[in-house]
Amino acid sequence: MYKSYHKKVVAITLFASVVFLGTACNASNDNNKNAKADTKKERPSEFGGVPVVWPGQTIEEIKPFVGPAKASVSKTVKKKYDFNGKLIVDGGVYYPIVDGKTGAYAVNESAHSTPFNKGKTATANEQKAWDIDVMPDGTGLPEGSGSVEFGDEVYEEKCVICHGDFGAGAGLYPRLTVGNAAEMHKTLKNQRVEPDSDGPQRAFGSYWPYASTLWWYIKTGMPHQAPMSLTTEEVYALSAYILHVNEMEIDGVEVDEDYVLDREKFLKIVMPNVDGFEPQINGPKGQENAREYFNNPVNYGNGVRCMKDCFDGEPKVQRIKFALTDFNPPINETKTLPEVKEAKAEHPGKGNYEASCAVCHATDAMGAPAVGDKSAWEATLKKGLDAVISNTFSGVNGMPPRGGSSLSDDQLKEVVDYMISESK
Amino acid sequence: MNKINNVSKEELELVSEVTEQTSRRQFFKKTAAYSVSALAAASVVTPVSASANEHIKVNPEDDINIIEEKPWSLKFGDDVTVNLYGQPSPYEHNVVRRTTPILSSGNMRASIAVTPIQDLNGIITPNGLFFNRHHGGTPTINPNEHRLMIHGLVEKPIVLTMDQLKRYPNVSRIHFLECPANGGPEWRGPQFNSIQFAKGFMSSAEWTGVYIKDILKDLGLKPEALWMLAEGIDNSHMGRTIPIDKVLDDAMIVWGQNGEALRPEQGYPIRIVVPGWEANLCVKWLARLEFASEPFYAKEETSKYTALKQTGKAIQHFYANEVNSVVTSPCPEKPWTDLKKGDMVEIEGLAWSGMGTITHVDISLDGGKNWIEAPLKGLILEKSWTRFSLMHEYTGEPMLISSRAADDAGHVQPSVKQERKAVGIEGVYHRNGIHTWEIDAKGEVTNVQILS
Numbered sequence: 001m002y003k004s005y006h007k008k009v010v011a012i013t014l015f016a017s018v019v020f021l022g023t024a025c026n027a028s029n030d031n032n033k034n035a036k037a038d039t040k041k042e043r044p045s046e047f048g049g050v051p052v053v054w055p056g057q058t059i060e061e062i063k064p065f066v067g068p069a070k071a072s073v074s075k076t077v078k079k080k081y082d083f084n085g086k087l088i089v090d091g092g093v094y095y096p097i098v099d100g101k102t103g104a105y106a107v108n109e110s111a112h113s114t115p116f117n118k119g120k121t122a123t124a125n126e127q128k129a130w131d132i133d134v135m136p137d138g139t140g141l142p143e144g145s146g147s148v149e150f151g152d153e154v155y156e157e158k159c160v161i162c163h164g165d166f167g168a169g170a171g172l173y174p175r176l177t178v179g180n181a182a183e184m185h186k187t188l189k190n191q192r193v194e195p196d197s198d199g200p201q202r203a204f205g206s207y208w209p210y211a212s213t214l215w216w217y218i219k220t221g222m223p224h225q226a227p228m229s230l231t232t233e234e235v236y237a238l239s240a241y242i243l244h245v246n247e248m249e250i251d252g253v254e255v256d257e258d259y260v261l262d263r264e265k266f267l268k269i270v271m272p273n274v275d276g277f278e279p280q281i282n283g284p285k286g287q288e289n290a291r292e293y294f295n296n297p298v299n300y301g302n303g304v305r306c307m308k309d310c311f312d313g314e315p316k317v318q319r320i321k322f323a324l325t326d327f328n329p330p331i332n333e334t335k336t337l338p339e340v341k342e343a344k345a346e347h348p349g350k351g352n353y354e355a356s357c358a359v360c361h362a363t364d365a366m367g368a369p370a371v372g373d374k375s376a377w378e379a380t381l382k383k384g385l386d387a388v389i390s391n392t393f394s395g396v397n398g399m400p401p402r403g404g405s406s407l408s409d410d411q412l413k414e415v416v417d418y419m420i421s422e423s424k
Numbered sequence: 425m426n427k428i429n430n431v432s433k434e435e436l437e438l439v440s441e442v443t444e445q446t447s448r449r450q451f452f453k454k455t456a457a458y459s460v461s462a463l464a465a466a467s468v469v470t471p472v473s474a475s476a477n478e479h480i481k482v483n484p485e486d487d488i489n490i491i492e493e494k495p496w497s498l499k500f501g502d503d504v505t506v507n508l509y510g511q512p513s514p515y516e517h518n519v520v521r522r523t524t525p526i527l528s529s530g531n532m533r534a535s536i537a538v539t540p541i542q543d544l545n546g547i548i549t550p551n552g553l554f555f556n557r558h559h560g561g562t563p564t565i566n567p568n569e570h571r572l573m574i575h576g577l578v579e580k581p582i583v584l585t586m587d588q589l590k591r592y593p594n595v596s597r598i599h600f601l602e603c604p605a606n607g608g609p610e611w612r613g614p615q616f617n618s619i620q621f622a623k624g625f626m627s628s629a630e631w632t633g634v635y636i637k638d639i640l641k642d643l644g645l646k647p648e649a650l651w652m653l654a655e656g657i658d659n660s661h662m663g664r665t666i667p668i669d670k671v672l673d674d675a676m677i678v679w680g681q682n683g684e685a686l687r688p689e690q691g692y693p694i695r696i697v698v699p700g701w702e703a704n705l706c707v708k709w710l711a712r713l714e715f716a717s718e719p720f721y722a723k724e725e726t727s728k729y730t731a732l733k734q735t736g737k738a739i740q741h742f743y744a745n746e747v748n749s750v751v752t753s754p755c756p757e758k759p760w761t762d763l764k765k766g767d768m769v770e771i772e773g774l775a776w777s778g779m780g781t782i783t784h785v786d787i788s789l790d791g792g793k794n795w796i797e798a799p800l801k802g803l804i805l806e807k808s809w810t811r812f813s814l815m816h817e818y819t820g821e822p823m824l825i826s827s828r829a830a831d832d833a834g835h836v837q838p839s840v841k842q843e844r845k846a847v848g849i850e851g852v853y854h855r856n857g858i859h860t861w862e863i864d865a866k867g868e869v870t871n872v873q874i875l876s
Contacts, residue, residue: 091744091833213722221659315874337515
């Protein structure tokens with residue numbers, strides 16, 4: 001796109017993006033008529049050795065939208081849509097520096113043209129250590145392989161605790177599949193207009209455009225409490241397992257229980273929703289497409305400044321049906337002194353609880369009794385403390401033995417005691 | 425100014441009685457017995473001391489808070505050595521960020537704590553109340569060991585220490601940061617009877633840092649560089665792709681927040697600020713910028729932060745938070761229950777646009793049928809919160825209050841109906857439909873939506 005810097009700035013049609021305002025009833029949206037172009041000469045500068053037409057050369061001044069008499073809006077609104085002669089990529093306004101100011105801010109312009117050359121050159125090793133992204137074309141995806149079978153093992157050991165059996169999700173933790181990817185992809189037009197209607201089913205298989213995102217995210221973000229801890233083989237294996245539970249195929253071959261995924265096969269994955277996103281941002285025209293898309297608010301909605309009798313009849317009011325009120329702390333607008341709590345010595349189980357158990361027990365999202373939830377723990381303790389401790393050792397419901405931790409018996413007892421003491 | 429309502433009848437009688445006896449000393453002895461608990465409860469009259477007011481005979485209509493001396497005016501306050509980093513008054517301890525389980529992705533390390541905008545004035549959020557969304561917890565980063573790498577399609581890939589970064593000339597800009605899911609739980613209808621949860625996924629600060637373009641001019645950006653990955657080095661290693669146009673316009677790397685260092689929750693030691701755009705793009709704990717010719721497709725720009733429309737297509741790279749507004753007073757947390765018919769009251773609110781500058785805010789008192797332009801007040805800055813205000817004579821009748829903002833990009837906040845027509849109700853992100861409060865005859869305020 002830097003080639004465009006060489007091009008002469010072409011005056012643009014100012015109101016291309018505001019035509020939709022046109023017939024706003026009773027509002028004074030006649031600003032089109034008052035539009036007046038004032039083209040300033042550009043000040044070339046250096047940019048990475050390439051001569052650059054620095055942004056913001058074309059300034060369009062218009063009269064403001066004039067509201068009713070008491071409007072305290074500034075009398076001149078400067079509209080600058082262009083950035084190197086183009087509309088702004090987000091559909092918004094560009095504010096160049098004019099007479100040493102941009103908007104209300106004064107600018108020391110020399111500060112922005114002085115070379116500083118701070119820092120040191122990034123070595124090859126440094127870049128290798130930190131360059132962890134994986135792109136759809138395979139950039140960043142290492143050689144390697146992993147089987148669905150091994151993926152199942154790793155999943156049971158490290159993932160099931162949050163993502164549930166077969167990736168079906170648990171509590172508020174994300175689902176990794178909603179079933180057959182191609183079938184579920186067909187639900188994306190669903191709208192829950194009625195309380196019991198089915199919504200669009202968004203999960204990796206049905207919604208994500210590229211599998212590279214999955215590999216990248218597992219490698220750098222998972223498991224949640226220990227990111228960057230999985231080997232390349234484990235990440236391939238988990239990717240294979242997740243493709244399997246999404247009932248996907250690669251190059252016409254079903255990812256079944258015996259499938260072994262490698263880099264070559266990975267790059268042949270075509271996600272059902274690869275064309276499900278707009279604007280189209282790939283390729284050299286990607287940014288232009290975004291520019292065009294966001295400068296047309298029909299794509300995402302816009303209003304009109306209607307001032308009088310904007311609809312017929314009485315307003316149709318939708319009230320709260322299902323109030324969400326589980327706020328922590330509860331809303332309280334009073335001005336009182338806080339309750340003084342006696343300082344307690346730190347419980348010996350607190351540290352291990354936070355390191356090994358809080359990921360599930362901090363909230364009730366996983367179905368586990370949440371620490372602090374008095375009634376949940378009263379229910380749990382009905383079976384007796386010994387049973388609770390024995391379940392802690394052996395696992396219960398969705399909880400693996402010892403909560404998946406390597407804590408000793410005594411440490412686990414301390415943790416249980418801590419959790420109970422915090423839930424009274 | 426009827427403060428006397430705060431004092432119980434019994435206390436008044438007690439005070440009146442002892443005053444009439446002109447036996448102040450005796451009264452002090454009596455009150456001393458409960459003085460400790462009285463101090464702890466703000467609404468209870470506190471013990472008094474001998475003063476110039478001894479001769480006043482207190483009448484029931486007198487405000488006892490004026491007649492009687494307060495303990496804080498009769499003794500030393502704290503030394504300057506107390507709270508070397510200042511704290512709010514303990515009486516403000518309820519003004520805090522709040523959480524709710526439904527907004528988490530399973531645990532409180534991938535969750536959001538939202539800002540009590542009902543309690544804030546002006547266009548700056550105190551740093552301790554700035555909303556906090558993270559994907560793997562708030563790290564505590566040692567700034568001496570933290571580095572920023574800039575590489576990819578540049579002639580000279582570099583690594584900067586924080587000290588070196590801060591040698592670049594800094595700029596300070598006031599911008600709001602808004603989670604694009606602000607209001608997102610309410611696409612299908614109102615759910616939160618609270619402005620903090622309905623609209624508090626946003627905050628505003630004066631940010632200090634360096635324009636990324638000022639660093640790039642030293643590095644030789646290659647012509648084919650169209651996209652920049654910004655990546656954090658916290659647990660989540662969250663990355664987002666930013667188009668080069670924005671990088672070369674006003675995207676900043678910031679280390680300052682309202683004059684002090686960024687708070688850990690806001691990305692200490694450095695984060696990106698992409699003015700006006702999804703706050704999720706404003707990557708915290710920033711460690712790496714990589715330039716490429718193709719977009720990166722990070723998790724938080726595909727699986728999340730994409731807005732699914734009723735067409736089945738989803739908007740990706742949905743950059744700017746569109747023009748929006750909300751009335752902050754009244755609101756469910758700040759009702760009009762204390763007003764009487766005929767009282768004058770200020771309707772006040774916040775308007776903002778990630779695409780430009782607020783030009784107008786209109787207010788409707790009848791559910792959006794008719795609108796009045798509300799005066800703006802205070803600073804009117806681009807990509808910034810802007811305050812609006814309207815004087816209103818309270819009638820005591822039930823009413824609906826809505827606000828509708830417009831910006832200099834030519835955008836007008838849509839009605840709920842207009843927005844649903846454009847994008848459906850399953851998009852999660854970028855909901856900017858007109859917000860409405862219903863006021864009942866008692867002055868209580870409820871969150872509603874108008875479908876007309």
